[in-house]
Amino acid sequence: MEVDGLRVAVTRKPIRNAYLRVRPPAGAVAVSAPMRMADARIVAFVRERRAWIARQQTRMREQQRIAERELAAAGMLGEPGALGEPGSSAVAPGGPFATGLSGPTASPSVWTDARRAEAAAAIEARLPALLDRWTPVVGRTPTQITLRAMTSRWGSCTPRTGRIRLNLQLGLMEPRFLEYVLVHELTHLWEHGHGAGFQRRMSAYLPEWRALRRELNHHLVLR
Incomplete structure (x- = not known):
C-alpha cells in the first residue's frame, strides 16, 4: 500500500x-x-x-x-x-507495548568465550548491591535474572513470571548503564508497558533516566 x-x-x-x-x-x-x-x-x-x-x-x-x-x-x-x-x-494505537528495552544497531560478531566470561563476572559482581539498593525502592523482586548476549535489546522482562533478562554486554560498559537497565526492568514488574504509569515511576526512581536511555542507545550492541 x-x-x-x-x-x-x-x-x-x-x-x-x-x-x-x-x-x-x-x-x-x-x-x-x-x-x-x-x-x-x-x-x-x-x-x-x-x-x-x-x-x-x-x-x-x-x-x-x-x-x-x-x-x-x-x-x-x-x-x-x-x-x-x-x-x-x-x-500501536495506545502507544508502545513491548516491555523489552530496545538497543541500537548491532555490530558484527565480536563475542569470544573470554569476553563473555569477563562480562558475566562483572555483572554478577555488581548485581547483589544493585538489588539490595533497588528492590526496596521499587517494591518488586525478580524471581530470576539471566544474562544473554542479546542483539537488539539491553534487557527484557516477563511480568507474569517475574523473570528479567539482561544483555551480557552491560558487563563491559559503565556501571550506570547496568543500573539503569535493571531499574527499567524492575519497573516493568509493576507496569507492563511504557505508558504514563511507567514513566512516573521511572522519574521517581531515576530522574535522569531519559538521558541515560538516550546515551545507552547510542552504543553498539555486540553480537
Missing part, C-alpha cells in the same frame, strides 16, 4: 488493534492490521503517525552512521552497511 508517497507493507492478522513498525536499517514501514480493517482506516492510521515515522527513520539513519564510524575506528567495518539488524521501532 502507498500512503502519500510512503510505501507501507500491510499484513492482516487475527488481532484487535493495528500496529505500526519502522524496520531497520532503511526505515521500512510495516503495519499489522485486523483482518476486517478497511484500507481507508489503515491509510488514516499511517497518516496520523507520519511525524513519528519520520523521527524513527531519521534516528535509524543516524544510528547507522554512528555504528559505521565506530566500527571503522575499531577496524571492524567490512562492506558498507554490513551491520546486523536491530530491533524495530513499534507503535
